[in-house]
Amino acid sequence: MAGKETAGRRWSIGELARASGLTVRALYHYDEIGLLRAGERTASGHRRYTGDDVRRLYRVRALRALGLPLEKIAEVLADPADDLDTMRALLAVQLRDLEEQAGRIHRLTQEVRGLLCRIDEESMPGPEQFMATLEMMSMFDAYLTREQQEQLAERRAALGPEGVEEAKLRWAGLVEELLGHAQAGTPADDPRVRALVARWDALADRFHADGEAGERTRAAARRMWRDNGTEISRNLPWPVDRMTALVAYVERVRRSEA
Amino acid sequence: MAGKETAGRRWSIGELARASGLTVRALYHYDEIGLLRAGERTASGHRRYTGDDVRRLYRVRALRALGLPLEKIAEVLADPADDLDTMRALLAVQLRDLEEQAGRIHRLTQEVRGLLCRIDEESMPGPEQFMATLEMMSMFDAYLTREQQEQLAERRAALGPEGVEEAKLRWAGLVEELLGHAQAGTPADDPRVRALVARWDALADRFHADGEAGERTRAAARRMWRDNGTEISRNLPWPVDRMTALVAYVERVRRSEA
């Protein structure tokens, strides 16, 4: 049926490059790996691409735009295209990944754009705070999944700005009290500090959802605090060494409970 | 001011990898290229990362998430971060690119998703048409800029589905007439075929905007038709060889006018 094309226009590699928006070098590459060979060659060895080749190239381009690696593209095009189901499944997976990626990029750019705006408005003191916020975002990414971050954002929104501010104030008070105990040398199993840590956890719970998912988020956040408490607290108006001591102290209290 | 950290917790490379979500190998890489060296080494050569290093790593992660290449990140972090303007400009450019990319991905996935749905509904005959549509999308990408494609989409929407259908019908009529003339051997400078080509162009103009931008789009579309008319018309119910002849014929008519 669809035999070789024996007549019609031929394209040189340069013409094809211009027509497809690719570079000549890319076409050489496709030839090398066997993804798109020229249907013919002149006596002297120049590539002559046939209409079929052009058609194939557009398919390649289209699939590549979907993010398929060249090898997969070769596979898809190697089949006589009758196993539509395979291709559809493959594309579906690819699409999901692409959209997720696009969403992540979009959210990230929105956040950073917001940051930049706030810098413009001089409401932020300078590059230090900016970098600190970037660090926090990166840290959240390292410890929490996307869903968990969304959960937290939801809870924050539910509490509202004044709710968040109030929690911050309460937290500041707890920090002061715990620092006092740490400096005074109160032992980690003292009921008073245990009570303080319990209030600390209750405060954190305001930001977590209920159920198993919330429990996992809580555990992840606690790991994050344990590993990076000092870094986290650089955003805050307390000296770093005291925060380091605080992190260690809270950890000791927790361990004395377990 | 911010001298070297002489006391405090130290991290091994494995701990740092776990804390940051990167791999040990990646950290080796960062060390190799000088992006993040361990502040200290043990006598035996094991890396000891200091708190400063951890802090730097989170900055690296954050900037990398924005798509900056590692070298740029090193530059940004090399400056004492006082030239905030440079960084802001750099980030702004990066953000624009990222958002554009995200938008492209999103539009592409939407279109392909639509295609897949239509395949499911059996309203499309099969993989051939599916691939043909993908080819068209890729071809549009090669010849038209994003703005130009959006312009065309706008005009299509303005014409409405029935407007588009009517244009298709008229175009089919023109194709038939021109094919007749081509087969009958009517010379390319015959006033009758010139009139037909003029109507052809007028029809195309319905899809183009006014002004200089529209003019450029028109030119690009004409280039696309000249280079790929045969491929384009594979979507249409005429035999391919006749369309090839038609493309050549229309091109001759245009040249005889110039």
Next chain:
DNA sequence: CTAGAACCTCCCGTCGCGGAGGGTTCAAGC
């Protein structure tokens, strides 16, 4: 006929790591 554009092959470089290989060192249990 000649200039210069286009084409050929071969090969090395990029970027951000992954993974293997082969040796050394650390930390915990006995």
Next chain:
DNA sequence: GCTTGAACCCTCCGCGACGGGAGGTTCTAG
């Protein structure tokens, strides 16, 4: 103190999708 297994060290090779240059041949317009 000794062993053992995990963690760490360094070095090298590889990928994917080309970019770019060297050094030579061929095509095409004037």
